[in-house]
Amino acid sequence: MSQEEHIELHIVRGMDDPYRTAVELLVEQMYEEEAAMGSLARLVPEGGTMWVRSVVSVPDALGRLVVCVLDGVVVGFARGTTGLLPAHEGGDLLGTITHVFVPVVHRRKGIAKALVNELGKWFHARRVLRTELRVVAGNTGGKDFWKAMGFVVMLHTLYRTDP
Numbered sequence: 001m002s003q004e005e006h007i008e009l010h011i012v013r014g015m016d017d018p019y020r021t022a023v024e025l026l027v028e029q030m031y032e033e034e035a036a037m038g039s040l041a042r043l044v045p046e047g048g049t050m051w052v053r054s055v056v057s058v059p060d061a062l063g064r065l066v067v068c069v070l071d072g073v074v075v076g077f078a079r080g081t082t083g084l085l086p087a088h089e090g091g092d093l094l095g096t097i098t099h100v101f102v103p104v105v106h107r108r109k110g111i112a113k114a115l116v117n118e119l120g121k122w123f124h125a126r127r128v129l130r131t132e133l134r135v136v137a138g139n140t141g142g143k144d145f146w147k148a149m150g151f152v153v154m155l156h157t158l159y160r161t162d163p
Contacts, residue, residue, distance in 0.1 A: 007114045012065040012077075014056050019067050022074035024048035030101040037138030040159055055079055061126070066118050068102070068111045076102035078115035082126055095119070095128035107141075116149060 012019055027048040031041065044050070055065050061082070068076040079099040085092050097119060102111045123131060134157065135142045 006070070007111060008069045009114060009118050010067050010069055012056055012067055015053060017056070019069065019074050020052055023065070023067060023077050024052050026074065026077055026101055026103070027051050029103060030099065034136045034139070037136045039136045040161060064119065064122050066115055068115055075106040076111045076115055078119055080119040080122060082123070082128060092129045093127055095123035095131040097131060097133040112145060113149070
């Protein structure tokens with residue numbers, strides 16, 4: 001039996017969810033790792049809590065937060081949203097994977113793949129025709145993962161910090 005078959009997935013639906021605090025800590029860890037890879041995004045104090053509060057307040061039809069639980073411990077999370085493409089691009093429903101994070105000690109066990117596949121099922125049920133995401137430029141492991149999941153580079157986003 002593969003590791004992926006032992007994975008328990010859970011949808012976080014509110015601030016009273018038992019896994020909320022664990023997700024807040026993982027969000028903080030994710031931002032720290034991304035900063036080390038060159039991301040300019042920084043969390044403010046209590047940013048993990050603010051992030052979770054903002055995503056669980058969105059109706060399930062528009063956004064979903066999924067966690068992976070092993071032996072009662074949250075070992076990863078993924079967040080997806082839906083929106084519409086502009087009318088001049090057909091106005092179809094677009095899925096966006098906004099965040100996927102698994103701590104280093106739990107990587108390469110099928111956790112991220114299971115989380116992404118769960119979001120994929122959610123997107124499919126909503127008739128999403130295209131899914132997009134962003135990866136920190138210095139995250140080579142992430143880029144390899146997404147390529148293996150069938151994603152291709154369509155666009156590069158550039159940033160500048162003004163004085």
